[in-house]
Amino acid sequence: MFCCCNLICNGCQFANQMREQEQNLMSTCPFCRQPRSFPQEESVKETDLLKRIEVNDPIAMRNMGKERYYQGRIKDAFKYWEKGAALGEVGSHYELAVMYWEGEGGVEKDMKKGLEKAAIGGHLSARYNLGTYNYNEGRMDRAVKHFIIAATLGCVDSIDLLKECYAHGDVSKEDFASVLRAHHAAVDATKSLQRKAVDEILCENGLKKE
DSSP states (O other): EEEEEEOOOOOHHHHHHHHHHHHHHHOOOOOOOOOOOSOOHHHHHHHHHHHHHTTHHHHHHHHHHHHHHHOOHHHHHHHHHHHHHHTTOHHHHHHHHHHHHHTTTOOOOOOTTTTTHHHHHTOOOHHHHHHHHHHTTOOOOHHHHHHHHHHTTTTTHHHHHHHHHHHHTTSOOHHHHHHHHHHHHHHTTTHHHHHHHHHHHHHHSSOOOO
């Protein structure tokens, strides 16, 4: 996460770092170009987040919620995620859904609440979790629909469960083949030389499995 609360993939981060090294440039945020400090102090990080929250940045609210959650301030985390969700931020919807799923922070346990809004907004994990919820409840038609959507967006776990559904006759051969093609296309679309280079570095340092 950068000072303006934007996220980039590891490949783009690697490419930006290589550009800065090759051109002997100061390390800056790749979005707003503000100078970056390493490591960033917690007080500095929080100040940056609060500045973004003051201008109603929903991503900053989600990230501040995570900070509060890791600090053990669960109720404060819930409040920030509520604000982010009210502004339509799907990540905040998902964080709230997880709290309802676990019944954390004094909220009443509800394993479905929040997941649908996050899934409709495009949150991949929410879509997969909705599938597993319906799968465990025995609603196979709904489960399969959610798994198919998640799989076509690149979710590997959904493919694994669809294989089980296919073996049990809950998915037709044609639909399963179509999902596999869409899944492979989604995965291929995320590949790049920069991401491959990052993966190799992570594997060499034991931070990622081959």
